[in-house]
Amino acid sequence: MTDPLGAPLHDPVDVAVVGAGPAGAAAALGVLRAWPDARVVLLDRAGFPRDKTCGDGIAPHVGDVLERLGVPGLYDDHTPVHVLRLGFLGGTDAVGRMRRPARVVPREVFDARLVDAAVGRGARLVRHRVRRVAPVPGGVDVDGVLQCRVLVGADGAHSVVRTAAGLAPHRRDRTAIALRGYAPVSAGREHEQVIAFTDDAGWPAYAWSFPVGDGTANVGYGELLPAAGAGPSKARMLERVDELLPGSADGGTRWAAHHLPLSSGRGRQPDGRILLTGDALGLVNPLTGEGIHAAVRSGALAGLAAARAARLGTPDAAGATYRRALRAAMGRHLLHMDVVTRLAVDPRTVAAGLDVAGHDPRVFDAFVDMGLADGGLTPHVLTGLVRRAGAEGLAKALLAAVRGRRAA
Numbered sequence: 001m002t003d004p005l006g007a008p009l010h011d012p013v014d015v016a017v018v019g020a021g022p023a024g025a026a027a028a029l030g031v032l033r034a035w036p037d038a039r040v041v042l043l044d045r046a047g048f049p050r051d052k053t054c055g056d057g058i059a060p061h062v063g064d065v066l067e068r069l070g071v072p073g074l075y076d077d078h079t080p081v082h083v084l085r086l087g088f089l090g091g092t093d094a095v096g097r098m099r100r101p102a103r104v105v106p107r108e109v110f111d112a113r114l115v116d117a118a119v120g121r122g123a124r125l126v127r128h129r130v131r132r133v134a135p136v137p138g139g140v141d142v143d144g145v146l147q148c149r150v151l152v153g154a155d156g157a158h159s160v161v162r163t164a165a166g167l168a169p170h171r172r173d174r175t176a177i178a179l180r181g182y183a184p185v186s187a188g189r190e191h192e193q194v195i196a197f198t199d200d201a202g203w204p205a206y207a208w209s210f211p212v213g214d215g216t217a218n219v220g221y222g223e224l225l226p227a228a229g230a231g232p233s234k235a236r237m238l239e240r241v242d243e244l245l246p247g248s249a250d251g252g253t254r255w256a257a258h259h260l261p262l263s264s265g266r267g268r269q270p271d272g273r274i275l276l277t278g279d280a281l282g283l284v285n286p287l288t289g290e291g292i293h294a295a296v297r298s299g300a301l302a303g304l305a306a307a308r309a310a311r312l313g314t315p316d317a318a319g320a321t322y323r324r325a326l327r328a329a330m331g332r333h334l335l336h337m338d339v340v341t342r343l344a345v346d347p348r349t350v351a352a353g354l355d356v357a358g359h360d361p362r363v364f365d366a367f368v369d370m371g372l373a374d375g376g377l378t379p380h381v382l383t384g385l386v387r388r389a390g391a392e393g394l395a396k397a398l399l400a401a402v403r404g405r406r407a408a
Contacts, residue, residue, distance in 0.1 A: 012139050013039040015306045016148035017123075018130045018161050020044035021052065021107075023278030023295035023302075024154030025114040028123040029069040030303020035311050041146065042118060045129035049112035053180050053258040056107060056218045057193060057210050058292060060100035061373035065296045071117045075110060078103040079213030083192035084368060086354055088199060088347070089244055094358035095192075098368055102193060104210045104218060110292075130155065133164035133274070139315070140273050149315045150306040152275045154299060157259040159280035167268050170261035170282050177259055178222030178289060179237040183252035185209070185217040186245070195288065196244040199347035202232065204287055207244035219248045222260065222289050262286040262341075263294070263334050269326060271319040273309075275302040283334075286341040287350075288371040294330070297374065301325045329374070336376035349385075356384035 015031045017024045020042045028040050058075060066074055080101030087093030119125050133151065134141050140151040153161025157170065189209050197206045202223025210218045221240045225231045232240075234255065241249040261282040269276055277283075278295030285291065305322035309315045343349045357364040362380040369375025 012147040012149055013041050014148065014310045015039075015150050015152065015303070016041045016043060016140070016142060016146060017152040017154055017303075018043050018133070018142070019154035019156060019159075019280070020048065020115050020118075020125060021111055021154060021156070021278070021295065022114060022292055023280070023299035024152065025111070025118045026065070026069065026296045026299030027152045027154055027275075027277060027303035027306070028118040029066075029071065029114075029121060030300040031307040032118070032121040032123065032303075033069050034304050034307035036122065038122075038307055038310070040118075040123040041148070042115070042123050042125045043128045043130055043142070043146075044125070045127070047127055048115050048125070049108045051254070051256075052107035052111060053178070053256040054107045054218075054292070055178075055180065055208055055210055055220060055289065056104045056110075056212070057290070057372070058103045058105050058110065059290070059372035060098075060102060061369075062293050062296050065293070065300055066114075069300055070121075071114075074113050074117065075103055075105045078105050079211070081191065081193050081211060081213075085192050085194045086197070086357070086367070087195075088197050088351055088354070091351060092355060092358060094354040094364060094367070096357070096361060096364040096368075099365055102372065104193070104212045106212065106218070130160055133161050135164075135273065149310045150273045150275065150318045152277060152299070152302050152306055153280045154277045154295070156279045157261045159276070161274060162276055162280050165270055165272075165274045165276060167270070167276070170259075171264075172225055173227060174262045174264055174282070174286070175259055176222050176224050176262060176284075176289060177231045177237075177257060178220055179234060179241075179255060179257045180218060180220035181249065181252035181255040182212070182216050183219050183249055185211045185215060186247050186250075189217065189248070194245065197347070197350065198240070198244055199351075202226075203347060204341075204344055204350075205240070206289075207241045207248070209245050209248045217248065219245070219252060225259075260284045260289050260291065264338055269319060269323040271316075271323075273315050273318055275306060275318060275322050277302045283330075285371060286337055287344060290372050293373050297330065298326060301329060332376050333370070333374035337370065340370065340377065352385060353381070356381070356387070360384055
């Protein structure tokens, strides 16, 4: 599927995308949706198909974005999962039927299909490990072998492009680590996605079990990195899976860990010709670790902005154009999740929220939209928390959250 770059390309391409995961492939599709004749190059160090450490849960909202990009039904052949179970160890679970089902699609499948769609539209997929990105007169240079008018960085948590854009590495106190494997699905969990939170070390921390539909489940555990020192070992994370979801890890294989740069509610997209998407921009949901929807949504928006700027001959305006689009599409969600995260410093607030969600389908639906897509705090959620935690307690928590945001 991929081809080597070979000799340097002397003619600049319109848009180059570094990283061909969901954010990068969506960016390429966004460019070509807006400008079918654009010259687009997708660069990735790996060949496709390839595995990627992830929870594999695909919210229906992802399909909405792909449909707008002209790629409907990309993973409709995978088993729908209608039930979501959220809870604390030893506490009451919030269980509900999602308005629209999610699907669990291994990234080895999902990413390859998305890349195929981009290549089918005209993108060129090149296997190349990007090491240096630098602005040059009239464009952006990639390793001295490729120049483009606009560059999209979709190269993950340890993004080379992020550094080139002048942004600092992701903050350690906003980075989580997660371990994922595949194991025979536990009895009783064949038809539901399960997230089990724990309120001790590493909070917010949780284990998950997502059924693939073939008799196996994607299982794992994630927690916030400590302020200093090493994070949890693989052995310790496996222990945590078994503590929170007993038996889920039995017979598990293909264990691998990865970092999750959590969103802070403050976009850092700079002006200019370099755009950042997904994990490179730090858009992972800070409470659930969901990142695929944010990757696809931001990638699509970046691609559309890059196409518009390059086609109009104003590539220097690409960053500002994309920043406005990102704020309009996701700004409310990112802001609300930042507030929710600050509220969740006290796990009892989350427990109260889950208790309300377990009794009110409207609150449950709002939690699903916040945790898996781009929803925000709704009047039903706030009213429910007032009833559960008391108006005074919630007001104090909200005030502390706002003060913490201003001080950050």
